[in-house]
Amino acid sequence: MKYFIPEWDDRVDPGYDFILDKHSAQHDSDPFSDHYMWEIFGLENVPFDGVLVSRVKVEENKIKKRRIEELGIHKFLRLPPNFPVLGDCGAFGYVNEQVPRYDPIEILDYYQKLGFNIGVTVDHLVVPKYAEQKDFRMKITYENGLKAFYEWKKRYAENFLLLCAVQGWDVQDYIKMMKSYQSHGVENFGIGGLARKPTTFIVDLINRIVEEIKSSGKVPNQMHFFGLARISLFPHFKKLEDLGVQVTFDSASFLRRAWLSAQNNYMTLDGKGYAAIRIPQIGENSGLRGERKLKDAYNISELKLLEKECLEKMRLYDKGQCDIESLMSALEKFDKATKQNRFPILREHYLETLKDTPWKKCSCPICQKIGVEVIIFRGNNRNRRRGFHNTWIFYQIFKNPNRWFVRLGIEHELPEIDLLNLKKGERVLVITSCTKEKLGYTSKVKAPAKNMYRGLLFKLVKEFCEANNFDYVIISAKYGLLFPDEEIEGYEKVLKTRKDVDVIRPVVEERLKKILDKYEKVVVIAGTNYLKTLENVLDDRFYQVKGRGYGDICSKVKKALDTVLTKKIYEFIYASSTTK
Numbered sequence: 093m094k095y096f097i098p099e100w101d102d103r104v105d106p107g108y109d110f111i112l113d114k115h116s117a118q119h120d121s122d123p124f125s126d127h128y129m130w131e132i133f134g135l136e137n138v139p140f141d142g143v144l145v146s147r148v149k150v151e152e153n154k155i156k157k158r159r160i161e162e163l164g165i166h167k168f169l170r171l172p173p174n175f176p177v178l179g180d181c182g183a184f185g186y187v188n189e190q191v192p193r194y195d196p197i198e199i200l201d202y203y204q205k206l207g208f209n210i211g212v213t214v215d216h217l218v219v220p221k222y223a224e225q226k227d228f229r230m231k232i233t234y235e236n237g238l239k240a241f242y243e244w245k246k247r248y249a250e251n252f253l254l255l256c257a258v259q260g261w262d263v264q265d266y267i268k269m270m271k272s273y274q275s276h277g278v279e280n281f282g283i284g285g286l287a288r289k290p291t292t293f294i295v296d297l298i299n300r301i302v303e304e305i306k307s308s309g310k311v312p313n314q315m316h317f318f319g320l321a322r323i324s325l326f327p328h329f330k331k332l333e334d335l336g337v338q339v340t341f342d343s344a345s346f347l348r349r350a351w352l353s354a355q356n357n358y359m360t361l362d363g364k365g366y367a368a369i370r371i372p373q374i375g376e377n378s379g380l381r382g383e384r385k386l387k388d389a390y391n392i393s394e395l396k397l398l399e400k401e402c403l404e405k406m407r408l409y410d411k412g413q414c415d416i417e418s419l420m421s422a423l424e425k426f427d428k429a430t431k432q433n434r435f436p437i438l439r440e441h442y443l444e445t446l447k448d449t450p451w452k453k454c455s456c457p458i459c460q461k462i463g464v465e466v467i468i469f470r471g472n473n474r475n476r477r478r479g480f481h482n483t484w485i486f487y488q489i490f491k492n493p494n495r496w497f498v499r500l501g502i503e504h505e506l507p508e509i510d511l512l513n514l515k516k517g518e519r520v521l522v523i524t525s526c527t528k529e530k531l532g533y534t535s536k537v538k539a540p541a542k543n544m545y546r547g548l549l550f551k552l553v554k555e556f557c558e559a560n561n562f563d564y565v566i567i568s569a570k571y572g573l574l575f576p577d578e579e580i581e582g583y584e585k586v587l588k589t590r591k592d593v594d595v596i597r598p599v600v601e602e603r604l605k606k607i608l609d610k611y612e613k614v615v616v617i618a619g620t621n622y623l624k625t626l627e628n629v630l631d632d633r634f635y636q637v638k639g640r641g642y643g644d645i646c647s648k649v650k651k652a653l654d655t656v657l658t659k660k661i662y663e664f665i666y667a668s669s670t671t672k
């Protein structure tokens with residue numbers, strides 16, 4: 093198995109001065125001279141096996157495009173010619189266009205001229221947004237793949253390996269396209285469109301491919317899975333490898349969560365994600381995202397003092413010369429002054445990070461070199477280095493099968509949703525959880541699930557769903573998954589440990605899978621342990637209502653409920669006044 097990292101200009105200034113927050117002279121004269129991950133780690137320690145370069149990314153920037161055309165892809169990236177560089181189109185870049193942006197034959201020339209080691213045929217993504225075009229998009233992908241394959245065999249096969257792109261709507265589509273390719277002699281495949289699919293879909297697909305290989309005896313040479321660096325998939329990829337398939341995959345999600353994740357910015361080998369400590373840089377006109385005219389709205393000199401205090405205290409804390417309370421209060425003051433108001437949400441996460449000091453225990457070259465700076469959320473040079481650290485951690489887990497079974501909570505961070513943005517008539521499923529407060533606690537008490545649970549959050553969610561005509565289901569520590577009208581008996585069980593989660597997960601998955609297809613959006617209003625039971629079924633329709641704790645989430649649901657009810661009253665008054 094091989095891991096490829098997508099190349100999206102992930103570079104840092106090797107001479108960056110963290111104390112003065114100043115770039116090196118080298119960076120100022122040519123930002124392209126900043127170092128890639130392989131230059132920071134050294135080629136022998138680099139935490140991936142290849143680099144993926146998408147054509148849409150190459151052509152995004154004119155200077156970059158010209159330099160790559162002049163130098164070739166390896167020289168531009170400052171990599172030796174034998175280091176695998178995989179080229180693709182970057183189909184996400186033209187997903188909204190009628191047809192792919194590139195010609196199926198011309199792209200072969202592009203791969204050859206720039207010196208790619210591996211290239212993928214021109215594909216078109218099959219996505220729910222363009223569901224009505226799915227057959228058309230699959231047809232284009234297949235025809236482009238086949239055309240390119242025959243041309244490649246004639247003229248390019250000596251120079252680079254060609255993967256024929258496979259796209260599909262359901263598992264059967266993928267299998268069908270692969271088999272059609274195979275009947276023409278194709279042995280290398282690039283499987284696309286899976287990045288946003290739930291793990292269960294991908295596992296089903298892999299199992300079907302395994303069956304096909306066993307029954308047909310046709311073993312693909314190489315299969316690349318695009319956008320799929322999920323630790324839970326490694327054991328399944330292994331099944332393909334055991335049959336003789338070279339499996340490769342890519343994803344930058346571990347790198348990028350260093351700055352994109354709300355609170356899982358720094359990963360550790362045991363699968364934990366820590367929040368980085370946010371100390372944004374203050375400048376006269378910039379520094380806080382979206383706040384261009386800082387000096388009009390803020391007292392800059394005061395902000396700068398608070399910023400300096402936070403940085404100094406972080407460094408002192410790292411040396412054991414400042415206590416945690418003093419550091420936390422500096423962070424809180426600064427957060428208030430910047431009007432970012434993240435501190436209340438992040439307080440518990442910060443405490444965890446600061447108490448555990450994970451950066452002190454990491455042996456990666458980044459943490460070894462810059463120490464506490466890696467955990468500070470501040471500018472490209474710290475944030476991207478933290479991403480490099482994450483990539484290193486990911487690769488250590490990948491290379492050691494004993495670690496494959498760490499369950500990464502951070503693999504599934506759901507986007508937040510505001511209930512007020514849900515529209516009536518949307519096909520929404522709400523997933524909530526059972527509550528400690530019940531009608532009764534023994535088998536003598538029987539009632540429909542919707543009447544059994546008496547907790548405040550449950551009641552609010554129920555009323556909110558009923559008012560909107562949204563379906564809802566309940567994750568129960570005892571029963572797994574319940575529909576509101578199912579009659580159940582009272583019980584005491586609560587979801588506490590990892591084992592509790594593992595016990596009910598199969599039931600939750602089985603029952604959910606049967607109904608999920610009906611919904612456009614799935615909104616989870618439940619605590620972390622309950623969320624863990626959903627790990628394998630999550631896809632890009634899932635959202636979560638997030639808050640600073642139980643009370644905060646209750647008040648969000650209450651607010652949404654009140655809004656719906658008020659609207660209903662107005663509608664009622666309006667309706668009765670017009671009928672009169």
Ligand SMILES: [Zn+2]
Pocket residue numbers: 454455456457458459460481
């Ligand atoms: Zn590290």
